[in-house]
Amino acid sequence: MACDPKEVAWCLLTTSAPWELLGWQPAAAQVEQFNELQHLLRLWNSRVNLTRLVEGDDYWISQIFDSLWPLQRWHGSSDPLQVIDVGTGGGFPGLAIAIALPQAQVTLVDSVGRKLQAVEAMALELGLQPRVQLRCERAEKTGRDPACRGRFDLAVARAVAAAPVVAEYLVPLLKSNGTALLYRGQWQQEDSRQLQRAAALLNATMAAPQGMTLPAERGQRHVIALTPNGPCPRTYPRAVGVPGKQPLV
Ligand code: SAM
Numbered sequence: 001m002a003c004d005p006k007e008v009a010w011c012l013l014t015t016s017a018p019w020e021l022l023g024w025q026p027a028a029a030q031v032e033q034f035n036e037l038q039h040l041l042r043l044w045n046s047r048v049n050l051t052r053l054v055e056g057d058d059y060w061i062s063q064i065f066d067s068l069w070p071l072q073r074w075h076g077s078s079d080p081l082q083v084i085d086v087g088t089g090g091g092f093p094g095l096a097i098a099i100a101l102p103q104a105q106v107t108l109v110d111s112v113g114r115k116l117q118a119v120e121a122m123a124l125e126l127g128l129q130p131r132v133q134l135r136c137e138r139a140e141k142t143g144r145d146p147a148c149r150g151r152f153d154l155a156v157a158r159a160v161a162a163a164p165v166v167a168e169y170l171v172p173l174l175k176s177n178g179t180a181l182l183y184r185g186q187w188q189q190e191d192s193r194q195l196q197r198a199a200a201l202l203n204a205t206m207a208a209p210q211g212m213t214l215p216a217e218r219g220q221r222h223v224i225a226l227t228p229n230g231p232c233p234r235t236y237p238r239a240v241g242v243p244g245k246q247p248l249v
Contacts, residue, residue, distance in 0.1 A: 018065045018215055024075040026100065033099045033126050034064055040125055041090065044118040050090030057216040067093030067158070068100050069212050070181050070223035074154070078103050084152045085109065086139045086169050087160030091119040093183065097156070098128045107152075109135045109142050143172035143237040150175060150231070158183035161244055163191060163224065164198035168243040171202040172232040180204070180226040187211070187222035195224060198248040202236055203229050 019025050026034070041054050053062045074081065081104040085094030088108040098106040106128075110116050116136045123132040135142060139160075142148045155170040155178065163182055170180035184191075187209050199206045207225040214221060237243055 018060065021215065022065070022068055022075070023072055024068070024100070030099055033128075034060075034096075036126055037091075037095060037099070037122065040122040044090075044122060048114050048118045050115060050118060051092070057218060061214050061216045061218045063092055064096050066183070066214060066218070066221060067096035069214075069221070070156075070183065070210070071097065071100065074101055074104075081105070081154060082152045082175075083107070083154045083156065084142075084148070084173055086142065086155065086157040086166070086173075088119060089115055089159075091122060093156055093158055095119065095123065095126070095128070095132075098123070098132050099126070102131075104154075105131050105133070107133045107135060107148070109137065109139055111136065111138045138240045139169035140237045140240045140243060143169060148173055153178045155180045156183065157181075162247055163195045164247045164249050165243045167195060167198045167202060167204070167226060168237045168248055171199070171204045171226055171228060172236055174204075174228050174232075176228055176230070178228065182224045182226070184209075184222045184224060186220060187224070192224075194249045195226075199226050201248050202226075202232050204232070205229055 038059050041050060044050055045054060053059055081101060083097055083104045084107040086109045088094045088110050094106050094108045098104060108119055113136050116134050120134050123129055149172055152173045153175055155173045157166045157170060160166050163184065166182050174180060192209060196206050204226045209222045209224045212221045
């Protein structure tokens with residue numbers, strides 16, 4: 001479902017067929033992988049506190065659909081894609097993206113080792129390795145590592161930190177023609193003003209926010225895309241903890 005790029009576009013969803021709403025139909029093997037991921041989340045949740053969104057619409061809408069709706073531009077493509085999910089937690093949106101986009105190599109970053117161990121085990125069970133790599137570290141380090149800086153077509157983060165903080169994590173990771181997607185809930189004009197100022201410091205441009213009302217009354221979501229204007233200044237990301245304590249704006 002395409003949203004008007006010029007302004008916040010509300011895509012009201014009135015049916016309970018999420019795949020149709022995404023304009024993308026998973027193959028049988030992918031549906032099986034989503035089912036298996038749900039099973040694995042239940043299993044690992046009993047050992048590590050990964051997520052409370054595991055059953056029914058909590059899983060299918062608030063996890064799977066919410067992870068995939070911002071990716072419509074990439075669903076039809078078979079071009080190789082380097083994706084990084086910063087602050088993946090229990091594996092979202094990264095694992096859902098790895099299942100949905102078979103052309104993608106997906107790097108999952110989180111600083112909490114026990115979560116990442118669970119995510120690694122799930123990726124292995126799902127047969128997603130070697131397309132999935134894991135990095136247990138702070139995003140500020142990832143953005144300074146030459147193996148990651150400027151290497152990704154797509155950098156995503158959901159529910160990690162305030163938008164200007166996430167922008168500082170994601171933009172340095174992008175190739176010159178890459179895109180950062182900030183998954184957000186509510187979004188106001190003041191948020192846009194702040195993020196635009198942060199993007200300018202990072203030498204990036206903010207696109208108009210896209211809005212979505214999730215099916216099954218799962219709430220409102222926005223995604224905001226950032227694209228580089230040129231190389232990100234070497235000063236970013238700043239040292240571990242600084243982006244959160246002293247946000248760019
Ligand atoms: N993205 C997942 C989701 O939407 O379900 C997890 C969200 S969870 C609320 C935030 C995660 O971001 C946590 O697992 C936390 O460890 C991670 N995180 C926050 N700041 C981070 C940083 N600077 N570097 C790496 N991970 C970070």
